[in-house]
Amino acid sequence: MSNPSSAQGPAAAARAFDAIIIGTGQAGPSLAGRLDAAGMRVAIIERHLVGGTCVNTGCKPTKTLVASAYAAQMARRGAEYGFSAGPVSVDMTVVEARARKVIMDSRKGNEDWLAGMANVELIRGHARFDGPGAIVVNGERLTAPRIFINVGGRAAVPEMPGLQDVPYLTNSSIVALDALPAHLVVVGGSYIGLEFAQMYRRFGAQVTIIERGERLIAREDADVSEAVRGILEDEGIEVHTGADRIAFERVDDVIAVSFQAGGKDARVVGSHVLMAIGRRPNTDDLGLDTAGIERDERGYITVDDHLQTSAPGVWALGDCNGRGAFTHTAYNDFEIVTANLLDGEDRRVSSRVPGYALYIDPPLGRAGMSEAEAMKTGRPLLFSKRPMTRVGRAVEKGESKGFMKVVADAETRRILGAAILGTGGDEAIHGILDMISADRPLDELRWAVPIHPTVSELIPTLLVDLAPAPDRG
Structure with missing residues (x-):
């Protein structure tokens, strides 16, 4: 050395x-x-x-934190599964x-x-x-x-009015936080911000998300963004999109974040701010x-x-x-x-076929093109979509939020892309990712015999339902 x-x-x-x-x-x-x-x-x-x-500061600690948050949330839901864990509190240390x-x-x-x-x-x-x-x-x-x-x-931290005058967290510093914020304000509604928003809400903090774009995770299809927003709001997370003129101010021992949304002025006061607007x-x-x-x-x-x-x-x-x-x-x-x-x-x-996951709960697994990207190619397309409420494994686990969908080329019968927003979606997506990488016709996966009961077993059924007109319900 x-x-x-x-x-x-x-x-x-x-x-x-x-x-x-x-x-x-x-x-x-x-x-x-x-x-x-x-x-x-x-x-x-x-x-x-x-x-x-x-x-x-990335995958290892954040997915460890996600696992702790998931355990706390499941304990709170104990009555649904026939047991009582009593009041759940989280020791952040x-x-x-x-x-x-x-x-x-x-x-x-x-x-x-x-x-x-x-x-x-x-x-x-x-x-x-x-x-x-x-x-x-x-x-x-x-x-x-x-x-x-x-x-x-x-983490990218651009110049924003007042930001230099207030303390703020990034993905690197928040993983070392050993105290629960009273109110965490997350500036940025993409992958990193959403994971931390949900985990800290589950730890017991009040959480607000402020996103400059018109919807969360803008690179995803609109139905994915909308479903993710619903999942977060169902857990009590406040979400503001279309935020403009974001500014920060120190007020005693709290931080005020002001912005405009929908032509109206808004202001959120938090104990902590997480900047999660890119890398x-x-x-x-x-x-x-x-x-x-x-x-x-x-x-x-x-x-x-x-x-x-x-x-x-x-x-x-x-x-x-x-x-x-x-x-x-x-x-x-x-x-x-x-x-x-x-x-x-x-x-x-x-x-390389693009594939990745968003580790909120339930997770989003993605492979290949989004539906919007596929439509821009001008190819004749086939679409299929199925809610997780029709996936036996999800119903049995009591985790049936989300959906799975796939888009394929009607002429070559190759899968172009897929999204699985649901329990096990980050694992089940690999069957589709492998098919795209192998450049094999979708009919080969359609005739696979998957194990029951799994999330993956619905993929052949999803392919059977492929049709020219997308179901946007």
Whole structure:
């Protein structure tokens, strides 16, 4: 490991490696492992926490918190299932400690994994490019013919009136909260904001969502957005959409958030504010220009279909390249790069079928195109939709909110996309995701014999109901 106290200046002789990896997010350690197994000498550089967003502030802690919130909610519903748990209160110190343990265990697992790689050196420090093929970290110059950028992203916090004068949370800081907010105001009605809104409502906080768009999660179809809003409002979450001129003010020990909606002035007073209005890549302080590495107008590193940047011998993986915003897409970036570099394959990002989930309860699983995206293609389409009230497994569990729907190409009989908003939707969607990825006709899945009782067993029935006119009920 490099020691900052004994680091040499940039003018000293550089240390040469076969590969340099900047960042230890989802793609970094896996990439280091493959390169190590290939006998390459690798430097992997991390300036903050090993494991990146997923391990430290993203998937691992947030889904742990979601699980705690789900357990509390089910305990409150005990009478529906024939038992009584009594009044339910949440100890946030225990909830936070549980999430922190998951973080620490996962982080240590990554650190131990890297430490066990014979040809890999973990260097802690801030890496910057020092011309083509060269990195400076802790005052030491490193060179390699292959450099991989895996620096991830962070919460975007734009300038808004008064925001600099009030305390606010982001997805990174809220996971460490060990006290229950009296009233959490969530600014942003997309994936991150909605997950935290529901979990903190279930922990016992009053929650308000303020979204600038005309509906929640605007990239989803309108019926999905409307159903998600209904689910949240049914749990007592106040939702404001079409909010404009959002401003913040400190009033004694609370925070006032003012805005306009529907032509009227509105004001919400909360104890805590969560800013959840998007992400930005960590690319602004890497010295990319010195190496000829181009970025787009949002700061994402420009890459081709093989994830190569504009500089020879440099690749960008994960959230920083703008080609995916998920742990699984970052991991797939690693798979693409190593398949092409080490296995003689020709894997491309454009072959990846988009799939993701929104982890409210019930979850939303998505694969391929949305209905709106499919309609823009001009293809002849087939549609099918079924409420979760007609899914036996959902009824048996007492979790029948939501629906499942699919859109297909009428001529090729290929599934173009699907959404399952309902219990188990994040798991059941994979049957459809796999069919799209395999590029097989939907009739093959239609004649599968799924297990009963499951959510997935309704997928063949959903395909049987495909028809030219969509059911928008």
